[in-house]
Amino acid sequence: VYRLHGRYHEMAPNVVPMDYTKDPDVKLPMQLIINMPELKENPFKERIVESFSEDGEGSLSFNDFVDMFSVLSEMAPRELKAIYAFKIYDFNTDNFICKADLEKTLNKLTREELTAEEITLVCEKVIEEADMDGDGKLGFADFENMISKAPDFLRYYFKKR
């Protein structure tokens, strides 16, 4: 935790206090956080920060910061990661991954290199494959069911130093 605090502090030395005894209410804005080297290349960095932030705007207090890294670490259990993964991919935060969310995800992943029909096709296929209850969008149960069978999820997805 000490090191994390060091990292947190060095991002904005004039704002973040070294001494947390008075429980100050300090939040770092999103811009600073997504420039961290671990997150910089990630296409979902804004979503990650947003889903851990308390106010939903993307500013992280130290508690949120610790929260984020503890979920992203190797030690966090699979279910917890699945929960947060769902939050990350749910762009409009309606607790469902609908088609628009899927399209946004795909665009971020491929940096908009696919044509519109290809995008539609992929999104349709995803919903077809994973939607169990037939409502046209992915609820958390669908997502978890699908993710739990993926062989690469734990290994690629959330391992961090």
Place this chain on the structure above:
Amino acid sequence: DGSDDNKEGSAVENEEAAKGTGQSWRKKATPRTRRTHDRERHGDEEDEDDEYGTRRTGHRRHRSRRRGRAAGNEASDSDMEPEKARKNQANQKSKEDNDEDEDEKGGKSGKGKNEKKGDKKPDKKGKKEKANKKKKDKKKSGSGSDSESEEEPITEEELAKLKEEVEEKKKLIATLRNKPWKMKKKLSVLKEAQLFVEKFEGALGKGKGKKFYAYKVMMTKKWMKFQRDFENFKTACIPWEMKIKEIESHFGSSVASYFIFLRWMYGINMILFGLTFGLVMVPEALMGKPYGSLPRKTVPRAEEATAMNFATLWDFSGFAQYSVLFYGYYNNQRTIGWLKFRMPLSYFLVGVGSIGYSFMIVTRTMAKNANDDGGGDDTSFNFSWKMFTSWDYLIGNPETADNKFASITTSFKEAIVEEQESRKEENIHLTRFLRVLANFLALCTLAGSGYLIFFVVRRSQQFALEGLENYGWWERNEVNTVMSLLGMFCPTLFDVISSLENYHPRIALRWQLGRIFALFLGNLYTFIIALMDEINLKARYLLSFTLEEEKIVKYNMTIWEASLYNGTIPENSTAPPIQVDPADVPRGPCWETMVGQEFVRLTVSDMMTTYITILIGDFLRAVFVRFFNYCWCWDLEYGFPSYSEFDISGNVLGLIFNQGMIWMGSFYAPCLPAINVFRLHTSMYLQCWAVMCCNVPQERVFKASRSNNFYMAMLLFILFLSTLPAVYTIVSIPPSFDCGPFSGKTRMFEVISETLEHDFPSWFGKVFGYASNPGLILPFILLMVLSLYYLNATSKSYKEANLELKKKLQSVRLEN
């Protein structure tokens, strides 16, 4: 308020007394009183909207209250307010001090990695609670706390209920990490739960057992902490972990998987090295007859002049040949030294044991990998997985990220095309023809390389017969250089051929891997066969002339001995043995050492080739591209030659074949595992450096997970193939009569029967005799075959059942 205060005060006193003196009473009303009081206080502080803050101040006041009591203050509530406030601050500060201490300690010990803070927070809280509790205890013991208290035992059901609640809270603490709440909420819930557990846990034990119970609880906590620290320590001990993680973040996990494979191989080789070194080389070196005492242990007089030259040593002849490094040095004495160490038995068992160990560990790793993989290909969520799990979160480097984006896009496009299934194969006949042609060409290449090696080995034997001194360096090292060159150029040739085939890239890669595998295998086996030919020739020669040759050699020896007796041939050969310098004694042939030498030379030259290829192929190329780019006509970095990529498949195959050679040769040259350990060690550092410095991330970042088992399967195959020659020689070729631990026996495995006769009690020999009766062995083999068949059948049926269930799920889904 005052009365409540008093009541609470006595309750506090009771509580203290309970914890401090270990009496096993409990006021029935106490828990409830405490809770209501807490709630009251919460009512007081409603203006504090921060839930966390509420808990904290409540908690703090709680403690300061206790302190106040212990100090003996009976001041009224109003008086205590300012004191409380001050005490609050003091308390808070001390708590924070504790925090800082814990953090520092945590930061210094362990690794302070991100993954630890999840651990640390509850741990820290636990420590804090304990520390504060200890402080309280000290203060309490300091003051004279009155332990007068009412004794009211609680009923059984209350006890049971309390226990249940405590268990619940404990479970909550354990699973808190898994809950997706905000950190503040987690912290507050954790605090509450821990407080609850602390309060009631100590009191739940009965009578004298209470102290012991509290002690047990403390020990359990300490033990858990110890286990956690030990786990952290173990992770810190894994060699090269940081290096591999760094590579992973730059190049993706597929390249890192090669290094993980390398590290695993290093582990295996270390164990093999430990076996051969500890059980074969060291005993011989310590307890066997020293150099120069026996003819087989001495450099022959003829070679003595050049024995110490670097060239001879590099070639592993001269002094290197007549040392513990090779088979020929070992004496066939049954036991050596004062420990009665059975050298020949040990040699045999180590040889067989290292092969057995390798088999076991490769199979075990394969089984583990198969389990991890989830039992095979599952394409039911193809697109979903591509979308949600293809991004490699380990990437922290923009170049790699670019490549990863590109590869994701390509993979999507591929999947889309396959899904659409509207791609018509133009000229299906042309494609088929081209593929057949490509395969034919590949086969030709393989046959050509095989023949080339055979031819070269034959030539080298001819050279050896005519004496190596007449030829230059090329002729002497022809075989090794030819094999290495073939290994370098044929894969590129295969690459060119595969462009004819127009396959899906993944399938093309598999074909490529398969062809390179066949190439290396063919080369190795041709080499072995050529060697074997030579050995067989010698063996046949020996078989038909063994006794003759022995007689001849012995006769020569007696004549020569006689020449020392001033020319008279003695009538019988029972003349007193004359002390002769062992270097002068004529020697018999020693084919095992020769084979061992060949393998060692091959390994060394392979090692050299790899290093030189890395230095020239990667490093010089990178330097060239970087510095000559300014003064060159076309852009070197984008066009030809550009920076090289890390060739995963080539390197992995090279590693596997190298290991195959080690397995083959280690029976004849116990020094091989040692050489390999050295080689892997340096290769790890060299390749890590080269990858980070001269390579660029691959264009097609392929998934490492499924290929792992492919590599393991190849390794297993190679292991099987490489143990065949050794087993064949053990079983059917007689060992040389003049060197090695089995000299004098007709077959090497006779050492086992000899040991059984001499060293074990007689009934053991009988039992073994019965057990090795074919009448018993055949049914046993039959039984094993049957069980194999049965297991195979059940696993197939499970897979089918699995598929059926999946189909059912799908249809249910469709219905919905």
